[in-house]
Amino acid sequence: MTVTREQEVWAIALWVDREHGEEAEQFIAGKVLHFVERGDDGGRKLWAEVARRYVQLREAKSATVN
Numbered sequence: 001m002t003v004t005r006e007q008e009v010w011a012i013a014l015w016v017d018r019e020h021g022e023e024a025e026q027f028i029a030g031k032v033l034h035f036v037e038r039g040d041d042g043g044r045k046l047w048a049e050v051a052r053r054y055v056q057l058r059e060a061k062s063a064t065v066n
Contacts, residue, residue, distance in 0.1 A: 009046070013053035028054060 003011075020027045028051045035043030 009049045010053050012046075012050045013057055016050065016054060017057055024054060 016024045016027055028047060031047040032044055032051065035041075035047060
C-alpha cells in the first residue's frame with residue numbers, strides 16, 4: 001500500500017495530538033521555527049501543513065463534543 005503525502009501529514013498531526021496533548025500547538029510552532037531558523041523551506045512547509053491539519057483536527061474534536 002502506498003501512503004500519500006496527505007495521509008502522511010494527517011498521520012503526523014494525529015501523532016502530535018496523541019503524544020503532546022495540550023502542548024501540541026507549542027510543539028508544532030517549535031518545529032516550524034526550527035526549520036525557519038535553518039532556512040529549510042521544505043521542513044517549514046511540512047510543519048505548516050501539519051499545523052493546518054492539527055487545527056482541523058481540533059475543530060472536528062470540538063464539534064463532536066458540543
